[in-house]
Amino acid sequence: MKGSKERLIAIGNRVKVVREAMDLTQEEFANRYGYARTTLAKLEAGLRDFKSTELVTLAEQLNVSCDYLLGSSHAGELTKIMLKITLKKFLACAVKHHDELLKELALEIEI
Numbered sequence: 001m002k003g004s005k006e007r008l009i010a011i012g013n014r015v016k017v018v019r020e021a022m023d024l025t026q027e028e029f030a031n032r033y034g035y036a037r038t039t040l041a042k043l044e045a046g047l048r049d050f051k052s053t054e055l056v057t058l059a060e061q062l063n064v065s066c067d068y069l070l071g072s073s074h075a076g077e078l079t080k081i082m083l084k085i086t087l088k089k090f091l092a093c094a095v096k097h098h099d100e101l102l103k104e105l106a107l108e109i110e111i
Contacts, residue, residue, distance in 0.1 A: 007071075009046030011055075014069050016044040018062045021085045033061045 019029050019040075026044070030037040042048035043058075050058075059066045064081055067073040094101060 005046060008049060010071055011069050012044040012046040014064075014071070015040075015058065015062065018064055018081060019044075021082055022062070023085075023089070 019026070022029070024032070026037050026040050029035070030040045039048065043050065055066055055069060059069050062069075063084070065073060068081070
């Protein structure tokens with residue numbers, strides 16, 4: 001996928017924002033999805049071009065649309081992405097601490 005330097009930098013910035021919102025380092029994301037960390041670093045810096053099939057795969061891994069990565073969707077999509085990630089983190093924490101949360105809730109409502 002050929003693109004101007006500015007477009008590649010913009011895509012890389014979007015990738016970085018979502019990866020960081022997922023609370024993953026470059027190393028963690030690269031390991032999870034089979035990239036070399038240096039490849040991901042170059043992509044995020046706009047120093048690496050990529051095929052359209054790679055864009056689709058990356059969008060799926062980040063749980064965003066290709067339109068978002070390409071800058072074609074409105075800013076509302078980032079809000080939805082951040083909300084989804086925040087909700088997933090909250091739910092994971094709630095499940096992990098289920099018993100403690102139930103006891104606290106029971107105390108608050110005086111069961």
